[in-house]
Amino acid sequence: MSLTTDLVQDRPATAGGGAGGAATVHLLRAGDAADMARWDAFVAACPEATFFHRAGWQTIIDRVYGHKTWFYYVEQDGRIIGVLPLAEIKSRLFGHSLGSLPFCVLGGVAATSDVARPLLDAAADKLAASLKVGHLEYRNLLPAHAGDPAWHQKELYVTFRKAITADDDENMNAIPRKQRAMVRKGIKCGLTAEIDQGVDRFFIAYATSVHRLGTPVFPKKYFAVIKEVFGEECEIRIIVKDGAIVAGVLSFYFRDEVLPYYGGGMPAAREFAGNDFMYWNLMQAASARGARIFDFGRSKLGTGAFDFKKNWGFSPTPLAYEYRLYASTELPDNNPLNPKYQLFIKLWKKMPLALANVLGPHIVKSLG
Numbered sequence: 001m002s003l004t005t006d007l008v009q010d011r012p013a014t015a016g017g018g019a020g021g022a023a024t025v026h027l028l029r030a031g032d033a034a035d036m037a038r039w040d041a042f043v044a045a046c047p048e049a050t051f052f053h054r055a056g057w058q059t060i061i062d063r064v065y066g067h068k069t070w071f072y073y074v075e076q077d078g079r080i081i082g083v084l085p086l087a088e089i090k091s092r093l094f095g096h097s098l099g100s101l102p103f104c105v106l107g108g109v110a111a112t113s114d115v116a117r118p119l120l121d122a123a124a125d126k127l128a129a130s131l132k133v134g135h136l137e138y139r140n141l142l143p144a145h146a147g148d149p150a151w152h153q154k155e156l157y158v159t160f161r162k163a164i165t166a167d168d169d170e171n172m173n174a175i176p177r178k179q180r181a182m183v184r185k186g187i188k189c190g191l192t193a194e195i196d197q198g199v200d201r202f203f204i205a206y207a208t209s210v211h212r213l214g215t216p217v218f219p220k221k222y223f224a225v226i227k228e229v230f231g232e233e234c235e236i237r238i239i240v241k242d243g244a245i246v247a248g249v250l251s252f253y254f255r256d257e258v259l260p261y262y263g264g265g266m267p268a269a270r271e272f273a274g275n276d277f278m279y280w281n282l283m284q285a286a287s288a289r290g291a292r293i294f295d296f297g298r299s300k301l302g303t304g305a306f307d308f309k310k311n312w313g314f315s316p317t318p319l320a321y322e323y324r325l326y327a328s329t330e331l332p333d334n335n336p337l338n339p340k341y342q343l344f345i346k347l348w349k350k351m352p353l354a355l356a357n358v359l360g361p362h363i364v365k366s367l368g
Contacts, residue, residue, distance in 0.1 A: 020077045023115045025123050028071035030058055039073060042080040044255070046112050050141070051254035052104035053083055056229040061087050061103065064222045065365050072123050074116035082116025084109050086124060088131060091366030095332060098128045099137035102368025105159070105298040105319070108138035117144075125324070134328035143320040152323045154331055158316035160296035160309040164287050171283055179276065179311045186277025191246060193281045196236045199223040202262075205238070205248035207360075209264025211353050214345035216360035216367075223250060223262070237285075239269075239278045246274035249282060257293040258286035279312070 029035045036055040043049040058069045067087050074082040085107060090096045100107030109120045128136040138144060141159070145151035164171050172180060196202060199220060207217045227234050230252065239247040247265035251258055260282055265274050283294055296314055299305040310316065323331050351359075 023074050023076040023081065023113075023119060025072055025074055025119050028055060028058065028073060030062065030069070030071075038080060039071070039083060042073070042083060042112075043110065046083075046110050048112075049083070049110035050106045051233075051252050051257075051259060052101055052106045052139075053085060053110050054230075055085075057085060057101060057104060059229050060222070060225050061101075064219065064225050065103075067102065070123075070127060072120055074111070074113075074119050076113070076115065081113040082109060082111030082120055084120040084124060086127065087368070088133065089366060089368045093363075094366045095134045095328070096132070097135055097137060097332065097368070098124070098131060098133045099368060100124075100139060104139065105157075106139050106141055108140040108144055108322075128324070128326050133326050135326060135332060136324040137332075138322045140320040140322060143322065145322055150324055152325070152331055154321050154323065155301075155318055157298050157300055157319040157321065158306070159298050159319055160312075160314035160316055162294050162296070162312075162314045164283060164292060164294045166287055168284055168287065171287060172280075174313060175280075176311065176313050179313070182273045182276035183280040186273035186280070189241065189272040189277075191239050191241050191272060191274060191277045191281075193278070193285075194238045194240060196238055197227070199227060199236060199250075201238050201245050202236045202248040202250060202264075205245055205266055206250075206262055206264035207357050208266055208353065210360075211351075211356050212267075212349065214349040216363040217357055218262075218364050219361035222361075226250070237278065237282055239274050239281065241268070241272055241274075244268070246272055247278045249278055251282060251286075253286070253289070253291065256291055257295050258282065258289075258291040259295040259297060261297060275308075 028039055039055040043053045043055075055071065058071050061067050061069055067089055070086045072084045072086065073080050085101050086098055087102045088098050089102055109117055111117050111120070124136055143153060172183070175183065203220045203223060210217050227236065233253050235251045235253065237249050237251065238245060245266055247263065247269045249260045249263035251260045253259075260279065263275070263278065265278075269275050286294065296309045296312070298319065299309060299316075306316070325331075
């Protein structure tokens with residue numbers, strides 16, 4: 001796996017550590033099992049960190065897309081006190097960016113000490129300037145640079161998170177009445193769930209679904225590598241009726257959370273309430289596994305996905321995505337709601353699925 005290090009100083013950047021020793025900035029050594037284990041141990045213990053701060057994303061981004069990555073961490077007295085994963089995307093269609101983290105809904109600095117934050121920000125700023133990117137993006141849950149004129153915030157995405165209990169009846173009763181009826185419809189239709197270790201059936205459901213929405217598909221390899229890297233922390237759940245695929249969801253488990261991250265349904269999913277049943281079935285299984293937070297993930301304002309999640313009784317929380325401009329003079333707007341992409345979306349929906357599955361990965365590689 002490649003790791004660019006020529007932009008790191010010969011001597012690590014340092015800051016005074018108060019009562020402790022000096023804090024220094026380092027780069028995660030790609031593919032080094034010991035380094036990655038230390039990183040992930042910090043992420044698991046840091047309240048600010050998310051599943052998308054995991055070291056495995058460096059492996060995934062490198063192996064699937066070949067983008068350059070810089071996973072910075074700050075160390076003090078032999079302990080990691082902050083991390084910042086970054087990846088570069090350079091595209092003629094969608095611009096040149098450095099972000100934390102492409103292909104992930106969250107990122108930015110995760111730290112247990114305020115000493116780490118300015119050091120990681122400075123490392124990202126130096127790297128962005130050296131690469132001559134259009135912009136630097138942090139995908140934060142909460143604002144990290146409120147009031148700082150160098151950083152801009154864009155309100156486009158929200159996230160949906162809700163507590164669940166160990167009691168199925170309590171979880172079912174917490175779902176609003178109309179949505180609860182849809183879940184029960186799926187149950188009455190005789191839908192069942194199966195767990196796959198491979199991605200073939202999931203990819204069929206996912207690719208069919210995004211094609212119907214006019215969105216380019218990720219390559220099948222992407223999901224296979226995700227499953228390989230995260231193992232049992234990544235679950236692939238397939239909903240079937242009489243042996244036929246109805247829907248599928250790829251979910252992550254992190255601490256006491258379950259995160260359904262990629263999902264899709266066949267045309268039959270609408271007839272049998274396949275997606276409704278799928279998320280309820282996942283909620284049941286996650287609750288039994290010990291999960292106490294159901295993270296329904298990111299959605300754009302004004303979309304069907306946004307409405308679907310609200311119908312489950314989840315309240316939206318705005319995501320604080322922050323941008324620092326370098327070569328660009330305006331904030332990026334690479335999303336399906338941008339009017340300039342509407343014709344493309346209409347044409348993509350009409351394209352044969354097999355062709356869309358060939359072309360899609362070449363486009364989505366540059367979107368992040």
